[in-house]
Amino acid sequence: xxxxxxxxxxLSVPEGAIAxxxxxxxxxxSQSFFWYRQYSGKSPELIMSIYSNGDKEDGRFTAxxxxxxxxxxxxxxxxxxxxxxxxxxxxxxxxxxxxxTTVTVRA
Amino acid sequence: xxxxxxxxxxxxxxSGTSVKIECRSLDFQxxxxxxxxxxxxxxxMLMATSNEGSKATYEQxxxxxxxxxxxxxxxxxxxxxxxxxxxxxxxxxxxxxGADNIQYFGAGTRLSVL
Numbered sequence: 001x002x003x004x005x006x007x008x009x010x011l012s013v014p015e016g017a018i019a020x021x022x023x024x025x026x027x028x029x030s031q032s033f034f035w036y037r038q039y040s041g042k043s044p045e046l047i048m049s050i051y052s053n054g055d056k057e058d059g060r061f062t063a064x065x066x067x068x069x070x071x072x073x074x075x076x077x078x079x080x081x082x083x084x085x086x087x088x089x090x091x092x093x094x095x096x097x098x099x100x101t102t103v104t105v106r107a
Numbered sequence: 108x109x110x111x112x113x114x115x116x117x118x119x120x121x122s123g124t125s126v127k128i129e130c131r132s133l134d135f136q137x138x139x140x141x142x143x144x145x146x147x148x149x150x151x152m153l154m155a156t157s158n159e160g161s162k163a164t165y166e167q168x169x170x171x172x173x174x175x176x177x178x179x180x181x182x183x184x185x186x187x188x189x190x191x192x193x194x195x196x197x198x199x200x201x202x203x204x205g206a207d208n209i210q211y212f213g214a215g216t217r218l219s220v221l
Contacts, residue, residue: 034209036212042214043213045212095151097151100150
């Protein structure tokens with residue numbers, strides 16, 4: 001059974017700051033990792049996918065993967081109020097979701 | 108690209124009735140479709156996985172006779188909640204996965220059973 005754990009929330013950051021989200025996974029053989037954002041009452045939307053060790057940047061978002069440590073993170077730079085949502089970490093194609101971390105960006 | 112259409116977005120029904128939810132991948136072929144359920148303040152719970160033309164694989168604890176899944180084509184999957192009861196009230200979300208192996212989600216269906 002795949003297990004995915006995310007850092008407990010909620011996470012509150014001031015506007016313009018960096019929000020850091022962490023996720024660990026139990027299956028050492030996992031190959032693909034995803035971050036989804038879910039606004040309240042809505043379905044998840046894909047933010048980032050990452051497959052190789054290292055960093056992957058897309059706009060204000062940076063995903064970091066360390067397979068040796070079984071750890072994947074998401075950084076949100078210059079956080080905006082519109083980033084306030086629950087962020088879900090997902091592992092592998094079948095998607096084992098973490099419980100999510102709720103982020104609130106204070107204006 | 109990667110648009111997944113799910114409807115209805117909201118349905119209210121009486122206890123004992125059946126409800127069908129449709130999920131369509133509009134601009135890609137979905138080799139695999141997933142159905143999730145989400146209760147308030149909780150993460151998505153995978154209910155079942157289906158491949159086109161095959162029987163769905165249900166997760167442990169999900170009644171296959173209650174939640175009927177049909178994946179008749181590469182662009183359409185349906186979930187039918189049979190004999191719905193108030194405890195079935197939830198947010199149901201479909202996920203479609205194509206050749207890129209990335210899963211994209213429909214907008215979800217909020218089911219309320221009275």
